[in-house]
Amino acid sequence: MFKNLITSLSLLSLTAFAAPASAETLSLMLDWFVNPNHGPIVIAKQKGYFEQHGIDVDIQEPADPSTPPKLVAANKVDLAITYQPNLTMDVAEGLPLVRTATLIATPLNALMMLDNGQQPELKDLKGKKIGIALAGNEEANVGTMLRSAGVSYSDVNIINVGWALSASLASGKVDAIWGGLRNFETNQLALEGYKAVSFYPEEHGVPSYDELVIVANHDHYNQKAIGAFNQALQQAVTYIVNHPEQAWRDFVAYSPDTLDNELNHKAWQDTLTRFALRPAAVDLQRYDQYAEFLYQHKLIAKLPAAADYVVTLK
Numbered sequence: 001m002f003k004n005l006i007t008s009l010s011l012l013s014l015t016a017f018a019a020p021a022s023a024e025t026l027s028l029m030l031d032w033f034v035n036p037n038h039g040p041i042v043i044a045k046q047k048g049y050f051e052q053h054g055i056d057v058d059i060q061e062p063a064d065p066s067t068p069p070k071l072v073a074a075n076k077v078d079l080a081i082t083y084q085p086n087l088t089m090d091v092a093e094g095l096p097l098v099r100t101a102t103l104i105a106t107p108l109n110a111l112m113m114l115d116n117g118q119q120p121e122l123k124d125l126k127g128k129k130i131g132i133a134l135a136g137n138e139e140a141n142v143g144t145m146l147r148s149a150g151v152s153y154s155d156v157n158i159i160n161v162g163w164a165l166s167a168s169l170a171s172g173k174v175d176a177i178w179g180g181l182r183n184f185e186t187n188q189l190a191l192e193g194y195k196a197v198s199f200y201p202e203e204h205g206v207p208s209y210d211e212l213v214i215v216a217n218h219d220h221y222n223q224k225a226i227g228a229f230n231q232a233l234q235q236a237v238t239y240i241v242n243h244p245e246q247a248w249r250d251f252v253a254y255s256p257d258t259l260d261n262e263l264n265h266k267a268w269q270d271t272l273t274r275f276a277l278r279p280a281a282v283d284l285q286r287y288d289q290y291a292e293f294l295y296q297h298k299l300i301a302k303l304p305a306a307a308d309y310v311v312t313l314k
Contacts, residue, residue: 026056029079029081036267053232057229068080069097070095073096073217078222079100079226083213084287092302097215098309099309099311100215100311102282103279104271106211108183110182119197122146125155130175131174141201142178148204169189191263291306
């Protein structure tokens, strides 16, 4: 009888500390294929942090990087990664989206030139060609940066080179590129034997912003589940900051064939300081300042208030 009692208590103890029988499932669509920018999400998955917080996160990669926010707005996926500027523009156009967390807390975009050994400056771009990947906001961003150096936007020639940014710069097809990420393109060029000089928008008149944020449907989001997601994300960031190289190994184990390469390792190291240490935290004034920038440059027709599309879920 005593033995049976001990067995029963042991089973009860195991049951008490077991993971929830039915975890809440959240579908999350990335902005692109898995890469070091998504480090905290992958680590939270790999280390079991999502499970510890009672959720199961289904990580999906988009066939078209422009669709994730639209799928959230259509209530087809629960969460998606997008960019703060894009979120503000989408909300201004009426999409029912809310920001629920920040993944990358600083801009990653940069205006890049090759180092010609003569310390190139922004003013040197007068009369030159600048390659872009996607048309849309280059006049506001590049134009503002150029004005800080006394150059007019009309003084440069903008060329859409698609996704061949690094190749176009290395080959001399263009004199500079906009839209390359400071943690990727600079490393890609370096691996190919080219040294790039980067000019950062937030240092040349463009308001700072969050590069990558996570959004949910304004009218259909699970506050408790997303709060748990944010806690797991913060736990993952803490682990990454404390154990960057072990975290790198955990990260590449998610998909060794595609992730374990020199470019990603260099990008990982350059991204560590840019992960949001408190993903749920937000500065509404910062969002409003960038929205005002978009409005002044006529990229949005109406000015949304950050308080209406930014929520804090802990």
